[in-house]
Amino acid sequence: MPIYEYKCKDCGSKFEVLVYSNSEKVICEKCGSDDPERLMSGFAASGFTSSSGSSCGGSGGFT
Ligand SMILES: [Zn+2]
Numbered sequence: 001m002p003i004y005e006y007k008c009k010d011c012g013s014k015f016e017v018l019v020y021s022n023s024e025k026v027i028c029e030k031c032g033s034d035d036p037e038r039l040m041s042g043f044a045a046s047g048f049t050s051s052s053g054s055s056c057g058g059s060g061g062f063t
Pocket of ligand 1: 013028030033
């Protein structure tokens with residue numbers, strides 16, 4: 001399961017969330033803001049698209 005790191009724009013706190021689906025709503029656990037910013041933390045940083053990518057891989061070379 002993908003874990004994403006978020007930073008709240010309102011209170012500035014960072015937290016990690018297990019995201020089960022792309023449309024999952026993430027809420028800041030500190031202040032309750034429903035629009036935290038997703039950080040690209042290390043992995044899956046390249047070629048990231050917001051659309052649900054059913055075709056994985058591309059230029060990976062991972063079998
Ligand atoms: Zn917050």
